[in-house]
Amino acid sequence: MYTLQWDDAYVIGQPLIDQQHQMLFQLANRVFHISQEHNQRHALQEVFAALFDYTERHFHDEEEVWQSLEATLCRQHRERHRQLKQSLEAIWSEDSIFAIAETLNRLYDWMQELVDHITQFDRFMNQQIAVNS
Numbered sequence: 001m002y003t004l005q006w007d008d009a010y011v012i013g014q015p016l017i018d019q020q021h022q023m024l025f026q027l028a029n030r031v032f033h034i035s036q037e038h039n040q041r042h043a044l045q046e047v048f049a050a051l052f053d054y055t056e057r058h059f060h061d062e063e064e065v066w067q068s069l070e071a072t073l074c075r076q077h078r079e080r081h082r083q084l085k086q087s088l089e090a091i092w093s094e095d096s097i098f099a100i101a102e103t104l105n106r107l108y109d110w111m112q113e114l115v116d117h118i119t120q121f122d123r124f125m126n127q128q129i130a131v132n133s
C-alpha cells in the first residue's frame with residue numbers, strides 16, 4: 001500500500017501554502033488508506049473528489065499569493081496548475097474503467113509530479129516574492 005511521507009525538504013517558506021501542501025498529502029493518503037480498508041469504489045470516489053476540490057482551492061489561493069509577480073511568470077505557473085488539474089481530473093473521471101490498483105498507481109505518480117512542482121516551481125515563485133519585497 002502507498003503512503004506518502006511529508007518531508008521538510010518540501011517546505012517553501014510560505015506558511016499558508018506549506019500548510020495546504022501538507023493537507024494535499026493527507027488527502028492523498030486518505031485515498032490510499034480508504035481503498036485499502038473498504039475496497040469500495042464509492043468511498044474512494046468521495047475522498048478523491050475531496051482531494052480534487054482541495055487541489056483546485058490550493059491552486060487558486062496560490063495564484064493569488066503570486067499575483068504581484070511578473071505577468072509572464074504568473075501565466076506560466078497558472079498553465080502548470082491547469083495541466084496538473086487536468087491530469088488529476090483524468091485519473092478521477094477514468095477511475096471506473098481501471099482496476100482500483102491502477103487508479104492508485106496513477107495517483108501516486110501524480111503526487112510525485114506535484115512534489116516536483118512544489119520543490120521547483122512553487123519554491124521558485126516564493127523566492128521571487130522574497131527578491132521583490
Ligand SMILES: [Fe+2]
Nearest residue numbers: 021062118122
Ligand atoms: Fe502548490
Ligand SMILES: [Fe+2]
Nearest residue numbers: 062117121122
Ligand atoms: Fe504551484
